[in-house]
Amino acid sequence: xxxxxxxxxxxxxxxxxxxxxxxxxxxxxxxxxxxxxxxxxxxxxxxxxxxxxxxxxxxxxxxxxxxxxxxxxxxxxxxxxxxxxxxxxxxxxxxxxxxxxxxxxxxxxxxxxxxxxxxxxxxxxxxxxxxxxxxxxxxxxxxxxxxxxxxxxxxxxxxxxxxxxxxxxxxxxxxxxxxxxxxxxxxxxxxxxxxxxxxxxxxxxxxxxxxxxxxxxxxxxxxxxxxxxxxxxxxxxxxxxxxxxxxxxxxxxxxxxxxxxxxxxxxxxxxxxxxxxxxxxxxxxxxxxxxxxxxxxxxxxxxxxxxxxxxxxxxxxxxxxxxxxxxxxxxxxxxxxxxxxxxxxxxxxxxxxxxx
Numbered sequence: 001x002x003x004x005x006x007x008x009x010x011x012x013x014x015x016x017x018x019x020x021x022x023x024x025x026x027x028x029x030x031x032x033x034x035x036x037x038x039x040x041x042x043x044x045x046x047x048x049x050x051x052x053x054x055x056x057x058x059x060x061x062x063x064x065x066x067x068x069x070x071x072x073x074x075x076x077x078x079x080x081x082x083x084x085x086x087x088x089x090x091x092x093x094x095x096x097x098x099x100x101x102x103x104x105x106x107x108x109x110x111x112x113x114x115x116x117x118x119x120x121x122x123x124x125x126x127x128x129x130x131x132x133x134x135x136x137x138x139x140x141x142x143x144x145x146x147x148x149x150x151x152x153x154x155x156x157x158x159x160x161x162x163x164x165x166x167x168x169x170x171x172x173x174x175x176x177x178x179x180x181x182x183x184x185x186x187x188x189x190x191x192x193x194x195x196x197x198x199x200x201x202x203x204x205x206x207x208x209x210x211x212x213x214x215x216x217x218x219x220x221x222x223x224x225x226x227x228x229x230x231x232x233x234x235x236x237x238x239x240x241x242x243x244x245x246x247x248x249x250x251x252x253x254x255x256x257x258x259x260x261x262x263x264x265x266x267x268x269x270x271x272x273x274x275x276x277x278x279x280x281x282x283x284x285x286x287x288x289x290x291x292x293x294x295x296x297x298x299x300x301x302x303x304x305x306x307x308x309x310x311x312x313x314x315x316x317x318x319x320x321x322x323x324x325x326x327x328x329x330x331x332x333x334x335x336x337x338x339x340x341x342x343x344x345x346x347x348x349x350x351x352x353x354x355x356x
Contacts, residue, residue, distance in 0.1 A: 035067060039074025042174050047147060050174045054149060057163045057170070062317075072166055075173035080299075082172045083286055086193040088183040088219070089203030094229045095182050096136035097269040098203060103140045105275050106178055115147040115176035116140060117167055119183055147176055165196050165306050194222045195305050198295060199282050202226045204246065206238035221253050223262045224285055227278055231266040239266050260285060324353040 033041075033049075041049040053075075056068030089095050099116055106112040116137065140146040149167065168179050183193050194200050202223040220226075226246050231239035246264045255261050263281060267274030289295040319325060332350060335341040 035070035036074055038071045039173075042071070042075055042170060043078045045175045047174070050147065050170060051149070053170055054163075054167050057166045058151065068166075072169060075170055079169040079172040082168075082177045082179050083199065083282075084168060084179045084181065084197040085282065086181045086183065086197035086200045087203065088193060088200070089229070090205070093203045093205055094269050095203055098227070098229055098267070099180050099182055100137040100140055101269040101272055101275050102279065103137070103143075103146055103178075103180065105279055107143060107145050109276070110279075112178050113145050113176045114140070114178040114180060115171040115174075116149065116180045116182065117164055117171070118148065118150045119164065119181070120150055120152050147171060147174070164193075168196065195302050198286060198289070198298065199224050201278075201282070203229050204242065205230055206235045206242045220249065224260075225262050225278065225281055226250070226264045227274070228264065228266050229269060231274070232268050232271055260288065319351070319354045322354040322356075324356050325350050328353060 038049050038053055042053060053068055053071045056064050057072065059065045059068065087095055087099060096118065099118075103114045103116065106114055137148055141148050149171075151164070151167070164181060168181070171179055179197075181193055181197060200222050202219060202225070204226055206228060228239050228242045228246070243264050243266055250262055250264070253261070265274055265278050265281065267278055269275070286295065289298070320329075329350065332341065332346040336343055336346050
């Protein structure tokens, strides 16, 4: 009689339960680590525990997310000691390849430890996401000094994922001193990343004419630096024209919060040109912002902003988890669709129901 193997459903994200070791054979499950043990391991640079903690934080299950937040609280004293760099640009501009080149530079030339939080757009129909950024960062994905975490946006606006800010804090506690946040791509709402970074870099392509019209002024005003990427030798003339066009456009904008106007640089991620100059500009700008106090002011304003954002997220979650709202939501949606009731009245009724 053959010995049948048992396969139990994983309970890795259920606080208070155990994590079975999936070897295919019957084996006693190891006890689940406490939040303090997770936090201690993360502060020691354990990347496995860091990945698990991020998964807990991103969970849609309240009890799992609460466990992740307990881990985060234990990591807070060790967080905050990094430079947070937001990188955005139109799809196809080469954000992942640029971060790969920049990450290689800060590791090999500056001895830093970068973490990359790459946000991929989620399908509005299926909720799925490709999460292919790691394939475009082969060096960083395999380096012991780097950490790459692709995350689906899950419908969150602003170019970032719902829990990106918490992930930043966990990565900082793990010892990563450069945090790159790669957004989905420039769009009308592609601005939330600015509220969680110290430096905002906008990547552009040669051939500025049409692109300059398509980029929202808000993005241009928030950028601390504009890099014209893919400026290979065969495109040098076009890249130079683009640089002049962006410099002309920026001359009409006021200085940013740091008191400095954004500069425009040329680079080629493939040929590895311009990368060192851009990083030097980033370091200089951050140093100046620390000296004039704008760095700490920006961090304080961001912390307050995200407190209010979290309140909004939690209220929305509580609203839709209300049993009375769930019971009447479908019925009121049909009434709104048929015109028997206005959207405002339906919303008011649901809000009243959520208070019961």
